[in-house]
Amino acid sequence: MPWKCEASATFERFWLNTASTADVSLRIADCDEQQVPALQSFFERVYRAGYALCDSTLLRWQFQRTPGSDGLRWHIKLAFDGSNIAACLGFVPLEITLDGAVVRGAWVVNWMVDPERQQLGLGPLLMREVTREFEVTLNIGPNRAARDVLSRMGWSDHGELPRYVAVLDQPSAAVLANAERLSWPSLSPAPARLQSSSPARVVRVERFDADATSLWDRITAAGSDTAGTRRSAEFLNWRYADHPGFRYRLFAQYQDARLTALAAYRVEVVQGMSIRVGRLVEYLDTADEGPETGSRMLAHLLDDARAEGVSVMDFFCGDRRYEEQLARNGFVADPAAIAALPLLFQPIDRSRSAISFMSHTRRRSAAIGGSPHWYVTKGDGDQDRPN
The missing domain is CATH 3.40.630.30 (Gcn5-related N-acetyltransferase (GNAT))
Structure with missing residues (x-):
C-alpha cells in the first residue's frame, strides 16, 4: 500500500486550500505540442532571454525523447492562471534501483513559478502531481528555498554531494x-x-x-x-x-x-x-x-x-x-x-559552491531510512547541460 508522510499530506492540504480560496482561475495540465512555444516564452520571461531550453532540440531530448518514452508525450506539468502559464515542472521518467529492486521513478527538473504568482502555491501543487505518479522522485540541485519547501512536503534531504x-x-x-x-x-x-x-x-x-x-x-x-x-x-x-x-x-x-x-x-x-x-x-x-x-x-x-x-x-x-x-x-x-x-x-x-540532493518515496524503504549509498552524479537530473 502506498505510504505518504503525514507532513506531506498536511502540507498539500494547506496549499490546496490556499489556491482554492484565491480569486484566480487555476488549472493543472500536461504540456502538449501546441503549448511548447508559450512554454519557451515563459522560460525567457521568468528566467532570462536565451535560456538553454529555448533550444527546441534540447527541450525535446530532455522531456520527450527519453528512455522508455513513446516520443510523443511531453513530460512537463503546467499550471495556468487563466490562459497564461504561471508555473511549470519538468520530469524525466526513469528506472530507479532501490533496495535491490527496480522501481518506477523520475527526476524532477525546471521547477519554475512566475514571481508574480508565487503566493498561489502553484509550485507545490505541480510537485504533488508528479510525485503521485512515481514510487520514487529525485531532485538534484534544489536551492535553499526549494529544499525548505520540499522538506515540509515530506522529502528527505541528503545534503550536498561530495x-x-x-x-x-x-x-x-x-x-x-x-x-x-x-x-x-x-x-x-x-x-x-x-x-x-x-x-x-x-x-x-x-x-x-x-x-x-x-x-x-x-x-x-x-x-x-x-x-x-x-x-x-x-x-x-x-x-x-x-x-x-x-x-x-x-x-x-x-x-x-x-x-x-x-x-x-x-x-x-x-x-x-x-x-x-x-x-x-x-x-x-x-x-x-x-x-x-x-x-x-x-x-x-x-x-x-x-x-x-x-x-x-x-x-x-x-x-x-x-x-x-x-x-x-x-x-x-x-x-x-x-x-x-x-x-x-x-x-x-x-557564488555557488555545492549541489544538493533530495528524494521522495511513496513507500517505506529500508534503503531510504538507512541512508543508502546514493549513486548520484551531475549526470542525473539536469545539472550537466548547456548554460
Missing part, C-alpha cells in the same frame, strides 16, 4: 582560483596493489552495450545498499552518446572479456579563457570487489584528460564507496582546498 577534484596543471588551476599560487594538498604515495594475472583493458567506446546494464545490476544486486538511477545501456546512451549539445568521451574497462568499469566525461573550455576543465559525470567500478580486479579506469581517464589539455577535472558523486580509488589517483576531497576552485565556468561563478 566533490572530488584532480589538478593536472597547477598554474592554470591557480588562474581559476584567482590566486597567484594555488595551495593544493600534497598527495600520499599510492598504496601497493596486487597485480592481476589478467590486466584490465580500458577502451574508448562510442556507445555502451548490454554489458553496462549488467554491470549496474551486479553492483546493485539484492543485499546491496546502492540506490540511484539504473545505469542501463539505454539510459547511458540517451544521456551521453545521444546528447544534442555536449560531446562526452565514453570509456569501458574489460577484464577477461567482462565489463568491470565504465566512465564518461566531457571537456569544457572556460568562458573567456583558453583553460580546459574536465567534467567527470559517470564512474562505475567493481574495484571494491577486491584488489585483484586491478582497475585502471581512473588512471586512464586522467591520462586521456591530459592529452586533451585539461587542467582540472572534477566529479560530484553521492556514493562514497569510490573515495579510496579517487584519492589513490590524485582526486582531492578536502572542502577547504576545493572551495578555491569555482563550480561553474560559463561564465566563472563563485
